[in-house]
Amino acid sequence: xxxxxxxxxxxxxxxxxxxxxxxxxxxxxxxxxxxxxxxxxxxxxxxxxxxxxxxxxxxxxxxxxxxxxxxxxxxxxxxxxxxxxxxx
Amino acid sequence: xxxxxxxxxxxxxxxxxxxxxxxxxxxxxxxxxxxxxxxxxxxxxxxxxxxxxxxxxxxxxxxxxxxxxxxxxxxxxxxxxxxxxxxxxxxxxxxxxxxxxxxxxxxxxxxxxxxxxxxxxxxxxxxxxxxxxxxxxxxxxxxxxxxxxxxxxxxxxxxxxxxxxxxxxxxxxxxxxxxxxxxxxxxxxxxxxxxxxxxxxxxxxxxxxxxxxxxxxxxxxxxxxxxxxxxxxxxxxxxxxxxxxxxxxxxxxxxxxxxxxxxxxxxxxxxxxxxxxxxxxxxxxxxxxxxxxxxxxxxxxxxxxxxxxxxxxxxxxxxxxxxxxxxxxxxxxxxxxxxxxxxxxxxxxxxxxxxxxxxxxxxxxxxxxxxxxxxxxxxxxxxxxxxxxxxxxxxxxxxxxxxxxxxxxxxxxxxxx
Numbered sequence: 167x168x169x170x171x172x173x174x175x176x177x178x179x180x181x182x183x184x185x186x187x188x189x190x191x192x193x194x195x196x197x198x199x200x201x202x203x204x205x206x207x208x209x210x211x212x213x214x215x216x217x218x219x220x221x222x223x224x225x226x227x228x229x230x231x232x233x234x235x236x237x238x239x240x241x242x243x244x245x246x247x248x249x250x251x252x253x254x
Numbered sequence: 255x256x257x258x259x260x261x262x263x264x265x266x267x268x269x270x271x272x273x274x275x276x277x278x279x280x281x282x283x284x285x286x287x288x289x290x291x292x293x294x295x296x297x298x299x300x301x302x303x304x305x306x307x308x309x310x311x312x313x314x315x316x317x318x319x320x321x322x323x324x325x326x327x328x329x330x331x332x333x334x335x336x337x338x339x340x341x342x343x344x345x346x347x348x349x350x351x352x353x354x355x356x357x358x359x360x361x362x363x364x365x366x367x368x369x370x371x372x373x374x375x376x377x378x379x380x381x382x383x384x385x386x387x388x389x390x391x392x393x394x395x396x397x398x399x400x401x402x403x404x405x406x407x408x409x410x411x412x413x414x415x416x417x418x419x420x421x422x423x424x425x426x427x428x429x430x431x432x433x434x435x436x437x438x439x440x441x442x443x444x445x446x447x448x449x450x451x452x453x454x455x456x457x458x459x460x461x462x463x464x465x466x467x468x469x470x471x472x473x474x475x476x477x478x479x480x481x482x483x484x485x486x487x488x489x490x491x492x493x494x495x496x497x498x499x500x501x502x503x504x505x506x507x508x509x510x511x512x513x514x515x516x517x518x519x520x521x522x523x524x525x526x527x528x529x530x531x532x533x534x535x536x537x538x539x540x541x542x543x544x545x546x547x548x549x550x551x552x553x554x555x556x557x558x559x560x561x562x563x564x565x566x567x568x569x570x571x572x573x574x575x576x577x578x579x580x581x582x583x584x585x586x587x588x589x590x591x592x593x594x595x596x597x598x599x600x601x602x603x604x605x606x607x608x609x610x611x612x613x614x615x616x617x618x619x620x621x622x623x624x625x626x627x628x629x630x631x632x633x634x635x636x637x638x639x640x641x642x643x644x645x646x647x648x649x650x651x652x653x654x655x656x657x658x659x660x661x662x663x664x665x666x667x668x669x670x671x
Contacts, residue, residue: 167565181566185556205656209508209599213497215559237511238559 186221279451295319298491300446301631310639313454320462324443330593336434354628364445373434373529473612494594496617515563515592521545535574600660606651
């Protein structure tokens with residue numbers, strides 16, 4: 167069982183967290199967004215092997231945050247509150 | 255020299271003291287250039303090479319595998335073969351694979367130990383029964399064998415299920431596919447490797463791709479840990495590592511990689527002669543030919559490239575097994591493992607040309623790549639040979655994410671995504 171650090175609640179059981187996607191995947195703005203750009207925003211993922219910046223939600227406090235994590239070792243490198251533009 | 259497996263060759267080798275057997279596939283050095291390269295020596299990659307040689311007469315083919323063949327997901331699954339899907343596009347795809355599996359041992363001259371013991375997807379409420387009836391209708395309309403089981407029918411095929419009055423997941427019936435079953439997963443990889451090698455395909459193990467050779471906007475080859483290897487047509491069948499290779503080729507894919515874990519118990523006497531899946535517990539179970547109870551469940555909760563499962567998911571899976579089969583409470587777990595699967599938003603695979611011309615994709619099978627190996631190989635081989643889709647692979651092209659024509663098979667895949 168792994169502990170994840172919620173920036174608001176501290177270290178908590180991994181089962182309290184839900185993965186929310188790539189950090190920095192900002193929603194396209196404006197009315198003239200090409201189809202490919204929508205598809206990119208909705209579906210394409212970096213899915214890195216190694217260090218990854220991801221949005222997570224701590225379900226028990228409902229707060230979203232950015233966690234930097236190694237996807238091979240599962241080591242957590244940082245955990246910060248969500249800033250503007252999904253903390254790009 | 256004994257090359258073909260038969261009762262006669264077995265008898266002759268018995269008389270000769272088993273001294274004439276040859277390695278099942280050659281291990282040549284890589285040539286500098288081929289007509290086609292297949293990246294990934296798992297089931298899909300080896301099948302692709304085999305069908306390139308067999309169906310399209312393209313034999314100057316290299317299969318490049320970073321580790322050893324069949325050492326990735328092909329050796330890490332739960333060996334179930336089935337085609338009980340909902341949408342016509344999926345049925346055409348998995349139905350093709352299922353039909354090819356039925357003739358595979360003969361085709362490859364290698365016993366893949368296909369055992370069509372049948373599979374039941376349980377329904378635990380009247381609502382699930384209605385969905386079950388709809389699924390059975392869809393399967394039958396699409397020409398796939400399917401039957402709606404009553405509670406008594408389920409009791410007949412899986413008598414050790416928890417049918418007690420206070421069961422948390424009571425049985426209202428089930429969806430039955432009699433042609434479903436299991437196959438020996440390693441034999442599928444080895445059988446394809448042997449058959450492809452005999453047709454001239456070079457299988458290069460311990461050969462990792464470090465970069466793609468891109469000239470004039472097209473993929474012209476790969477840089478590997480064993481030097482540059484060139485080909486104008488390159489297919490990629492690397493499952494959970496598709497995003498890693500895509501990044502080297504300069505594009506992204508609609509894929510998240512997750513660990514999918516499974517486990518087996520110690521071997522016991524025959525007690526379960528079918529495959530049982532419960533959507534309620536999210537768990538499916540079968541008994542291997544050796545007697546082990548083979549247990550699979552849902553994806554792990556966090557994106558991962560670590561080839562090991564995590565404890566919370568294993569606990570959920572085991573709790574589900576004991577809910578379904580209280581009699582298994584005495585079993586000891588022997589092994590637990592995980593493979594890295596490439597999960598796509600609509601739970602359907604991606605087959606087609608990549609954004610880099612000359613590089614073709616076979617990926618996104620998620621939790622269900624094993625059952626699809628013969629179809630994935632056939633279709634990628636056709637793409638590599640002709641550069642064009644056939645009717646079965648066309649709907650699974652990467653362009654569906656821009657056009658919105660998704661094939662949402664999250665239900666057909668049977669487990670939570």
